[in-house]
Amino acid sequence: MFRLVVCIAVAWGVLTAVSRAMPNSESESVLEVGFSSADITPQVAPEKPVWMAGYVPGRAATGVHDPLFARCAVMRSGSRKIALVSLDLIGLQYPAVLKIRNALSGFDYVMVCSTHNHEGPDVIGVWGKSVFQRGVDEAYLKSVIDKVVELVHVADGRLTRVVADFGTAEDSSLLNDSREPFVKDGVLRVLRFTSWDGGRPTGLVVQWNCHPEALGSRNTLITADYPAATVDELSRRYSCPVVLVVGAIGGLLAPPSDRIADDSGKMLGSGDFEFARRYGIAVADLADKAIAASRRIELTPFAIAARPVVIQVENPWYRAARVFGVIRRQGRVWTGDSEQLGDPVTAENAEQPTGVETEVGCLKLGSLRIAAIPGELYPELVSGKVPDPAEAGADFPEAPREESVEQLMGEGPWMLVGLANDEVGYLIPKRQWDNLPPYAYGRSTAPYGEINSCGPAAAPTVMRALARRLSELPK
Numbered sequence: 001m002f003r004l005v006v007c008i009a010v011a012w013g014v015l016t017a018v019s020r021a022m023p024n025s026e027s028e029s030v031l032e033v034g035f036s037s038a039d040i041t042p043q044v045a046p047e048k049p050v051w052m053a054g055y056v057p058g059r060a061a062t063g064v065h066d067p068l069f070a071r072c073a074v075m076r077s078g079s080r081k082i083a084l085v086s087l088d089l090i091g092l093q094y095p096a097v098l099k100i101r102n103a104l105s106g107f108d109y110v111m112v113c114s115t116h117n118h119e120g121p122d123v124i125g126v127w128g129k130s131v132f133q134r135g136v137d138e139a140y141l142k143s144v145i146d147k148v149v150e151l152v153h154v155a156d157g158r159l160t161r162v163v164a165d166f167g168t169a170e171d172s173s174l175l176n177d178s179r180e181p182f183v184k185d186g187v188l189r190v191l192r193f194t195s196w197d198g199g200r201p202t203g204l205v206v207q208w209n210c211h212p213e214a215l216g217s218r219n220t221l222i223t224a225d226y227p228a229a230t231v232d233e234l235s236r237r238y239s240c241p242v243v244l245v246v247g248a249i250g251g252l253l254a255p256p257s258d259r260i261a262d263d264s265g266k267m268l269g270s271g272d273f274e275f276a277r278r279y280g281i282a283v284a285d286l287a288d289k290a291i292a293a294s295r296r297i298e299l300t301p302f303a304i305a306a307r308p309v310v311i312q313v314e315n316p317w318y319r320a321a322r323v324f325g326v327i328r329r330q331g332r333v334w335t336g337d338s339e340q341l342g343d344p345v346t347a348e349n350a351e352q353p354t355g356v357e358t359e360v361g362c363l364k365l366g367s368l369r370i371a372a373i374p375g376e377l378y379p380e381l382v383s384g385k386v387p388d389p390a391e392a393g394a395d396f397p398e399a400p401r402e403e404s405v406e407q408l409m410g411e412g413p414w415m416l417v418g419l420a421n422d423e424v425g426y427l428i429p430k431r432q433w434d435n436l437p438p439y440a441y442g443r444s445t446a447p448y449g450e451i452n453s454c455g456p457a458a459a460p461t462v463m464r465a466l467a468r469r470l471s472e473l474p475k
């Protein structure tokens with residue numbers, strides 16, 4: 001017998017419900033899934049600019065190359081039901097995810113992640129006309145929330161009984177790491193669902209660990225970047241829907257410029273739709289290998305551990321963005337404990353240390369664990385390859401190395417969903433934090449990364465929370 005422990009945040013981080021249920025063994029062992037997708041492409045019109053997210057502010061879209069999608073898989077085991085949604089967006093924020101959850105009933109967990117698309121609309125705020133102007137179209141954001149709610153209902157209505165296979169394949173040459181130490185998670189992980197009675201394809205959930213940055217900063221056409229090609233290709237090859245999620249993409253992991261060639265053998269690189277297409281197909285080819293190597297996996301019963309945490313925001317740019325109203329999400333006064341939510345930030349207490357409320361979770365579906373990480377995890381925190389001793393010049397050489405995902409997961413299969421339920425920026429191993437001179441690796445200037453991170457406490461907070469959530473799951 002086992003015990004199911006469920007910790008689900010049920011409202012804006014304040015209430016946490018813990019339920020324990022004994023399973024009805026027969027129905028709990030039956031796995032059902034349903035898939036759905038919806039077009040979330042913003043309307044591009046000259047009179048109403050769509051500010052594109054990623055890179056620098058002030059990039060107005062001039063048209064649409066290919067549509068953006070929300071894609072959903074709902075899974076049910078007995079009375080337990082969870083939804084996984086992936087969006088072709090830069091990073092849907094936690095407050096929007098909570099609105100989606102509040103509009104859905106009957107689900108034990110709803111995970112809404114983003115592919116971190118750099119060629120879609122701003123849904124965070126910092127890419128408006130200027131650094132002082134919010135780039136989010138609130139009506140568009142509301143339409144995404146409404147469409148995701150509808151999408152989950154549609155997938156829920158399509159539940160069919162399935163069996164699942166899990167497989168992995170590795171190709172680190174499909175990733176470029178632009179920051180030392182050069183550490184990548186080159187493993188693609190895939191879940192394949194087929195009908196239990198006849199092996200008909202039902203759907204795929206694919207995790208790949210790369211920024212959607214094949215188009216680069218000069219493109220002004222809305223596109224889902226390489227994930228569009230990966231999803232299209234796999235949908236065609238396997239005749240089923242596909243949900244693509246990104247894993248540990250911090251660092252930063254992007255498509256390489258020396259790996260993808262056209263038919264004449266000429267190397268393709270950033271800023272080219274043919275590069276995005278061919279790179280996406282190369283990722284689909286890697287998924288083929290993972291599927292070929294896959295083995296049957298038991299995904300029932302379901303257990304869920306998820307809880308709000310507060311990450312201290314020390315980044316002066318993030319704090320200024322909130323003051324200017326560019327980022328509009330409620331801050332919390334920092335209590336000194338990431339799992340104790342402080343008072344909401346107001347004009348009176350804004351000078352105190354503050355934090356942002358987010359969520360770290362972990363699912364246990366049968367023998368598979370799925371970590372839900374609310375930002376861009378450095379791959380060093382997956383493998384544990386954080387320099388030891390610290391590089392000379394790093395700001396916190398004595399910081400303990402965070403326990404890595406591999407250490408925490410131990411034996412058994414796992415997946416990692418980055419930008420899950422939020423995008424709080426880079427999660428940098430504290431020992432690699434490098435904001436002050438002298439800089440590590442002989443750099444003359446600060447490395448890129450810290451400017452898009454809440455602060456040096458972000459990664460330790462998230463990794464500690466992941467360890468706690470894992471310890472709350474049944475063995």
Ligand SMILES: [Zn+2]
Nearest residue numbers: 116211252376
């Ligand atoms: Zn990024």
